[in-house]
Amino acid sequence: MQIGLIGLGKMGGNMAARLREKGHEVVGFDFDPDVRDVATVAELVDRLAAPRIVWLMVPAGEATGNSINELGELLEPGDLIIEGGNSHYVDDRKRADQLKERGINYVDAGVSGGVWGRQNGYGIMVGGSAENVEQAKPIFDSLTPDGGGGYVHAGGVGAGHFVKMVHNGIEYGMMQAFAEGYELMTAADIVDDVPGTFDSWREGTVVRSWLLDLLVRSLDEDPHLDGLRGYAQDSGEGRWTVQAAVDHAVPAPVITAALFARFASRQEDSPAMKVVAALRNQFGGHAVTKATDDPAQTPRS
Template sequence: MHHPQPSSADVAVIGLGVMGSNLARNLARNGFATAVHNRSPHKAQELLSTYGAEGTLIACEDLTAVVAVLPRPRRIVLMVPAGDPTDALLNELVPLLSPGDIVVDGGNAHFTDTQRRESALTHRGIHFVGAGISGGEEGALHGPAIMAGGSETAYVSVRPLLEKIAAKVDGRPCCARVGPGGAGHFVKMVHNGIEYADMQLIAETYDLHRRVLDVPPQRIGEIFAQWNHGPLNSYLVEITAEVLSHTDLATGHAFVDVVRDSAGMKGTGGWTVQTALDLACPVPTIAESVLARSLSATSGLREAGALLPQSPRPAPPLPTTDDFSEDTRLALHASKLVAYAQGFDLITAAATAYGWDVDLATLARIWRGGCIIRAGLLDDMTNAYAAPARSRLPLLTATPFREALAEAQLPWRRIIGIAAAHGVPIPAMSASLAYYDSLRADRLPAALLQAQRDYFGAHGYQRVDRPGVFHTDWSGARTEGAA
């Protein structure tokens, strides 16, 4: 029997790919009448016919129908590809809207695009919320982490929707307004940059076990499963254990051995590194992780690299598996702390540059559930940033992290030495240690760099014993004067 569709919806979702469809279902499951529309109209009908029993879904054939079914102020969530497709949709949608309406962009937009769009829509009296949504397709359906940007006024209107569908930890939603303008998408971008680093560090730890001690994937999966009950507890460690324990049904081989070793990217990792360069904020662990993915996909270079001399294999004895695993556990933990700290430092740099007031304690709290980088270590990060006296100090100096870094000192260095001796590339883990050593060094070789720059380009240098900028006449009498 045909039931007529309701005449009014609480919210609309436009863009019914996997993420959009699951987010619409999440809204409907949580009691919100949800209008749905896709460029291919049949997708809306398919969603309604397949999942209509989960809640109220209203299929709309065009944007006019979407606008008509929503009471003012209208709340519309866009889940379309970033870039030109988002602009094209807004060009069609915005003329149909009224002042006070709210558009939420839940895609992975570049934060500068979000700021441009918010400015343009504000002039028309329309609110624009750039919302970073993390958790993949499962998170979109069962509860993601949501990082919203935009005005307070807009957030007040969409907050009940977003908080209701977000993941919950300790009864609190993993959802917050993190700042104005493009802050939400910026924070989501950095989240993804940390995700790149976390995944690369885990992959390097797997590779070390495999290539140094020839530990089979199933056993490495068991090791990760054990680690997931301790300080390394996280979603990524959990799924790593499952992946490594999986056997390919077609061949009977370890699943990881039948997957090509060429990793793809969708842009947010590169955006993170480029933005860090623009802000002069060092994120070497994240950068090396992005570059490692790029290198994995450069088949021509790697084919040529096979002709290069192989590294010598060190003579026995090798460490026992238990000793080696404990060292890599501590090295992984320390490296992950460094990667997360770099991400938070980048957010701090952006907040200063763009005038955002980002509450890092709130951010760490909402990352504890729903998102891909959710991890136990975020509990301590939440507490560290919540302490007023600590909020302005580097994250790694907080007591639990300082203690973890102290415990990892010798194992961290041993593992990197073993990797170098065996020719096992661990760029992210090595970058983490180099970053840590650079932070704690009382003097860096940048003094020589400054002297070199002055020699070939007369760029000048500063001295340690008196103020000012100086230049040495390198091609003449080598006298020093003001630059």
């Protein structure tokens, strides 16, 4: 098939390469002149035969909105936009309705696989009408793993990004559990080989996973993680997952705690814990550890 792809960064660039390796013709646009095939989005549209398929892999939010607005002016009835970033599912429905007025079709696709997707294949979670999804099915088949799996048509417009959002929320919880297990084993004086322990879990255990493989790889490169700061950013999907849980009155304590743990990682000296320390001192007479004190020398109770 022929497809236009806007956004040739770490994900989009590797996706374009995998599609070309599978025999598809990819016309790519990016602001980086070193990686793009055309200089403008208008030129990309001109290079594609109708009915056109254009896949967006740009940051969620304003960048995605601007790209869709520009394509809405350039594409023709019967053309299809696939939004493959991490957009909020609520925005998908609004964009699909706006494009429908021009006869332009819309599919949302959550994509998972990171920088390893070119080699291993991607997980693709799709939302849209059966007709529109079927139009792009050869593209989805080429991006997903060669052995099968990794694909779901989750529902109507917005469903693809909704399930990708939940996927990322679950990912937050899994990562946090591995992180807490690591800290506990390193804090105890009974475990001599923490990296080896994680490595041993990769086979025959119920916690074996690709995330575990990546953790072992990180520990192989830096056994004590000395080269990293204890700072974790969140890309937005965790917040949306927690908000959706609130909206639907679904308890999600693990995902919520994992999100808040990332917030805590950005505080060098937590104001909240300062309040806890002050209150303990007031009602219990506990010594307050000052910012200049050595916590190891502070009496505990």
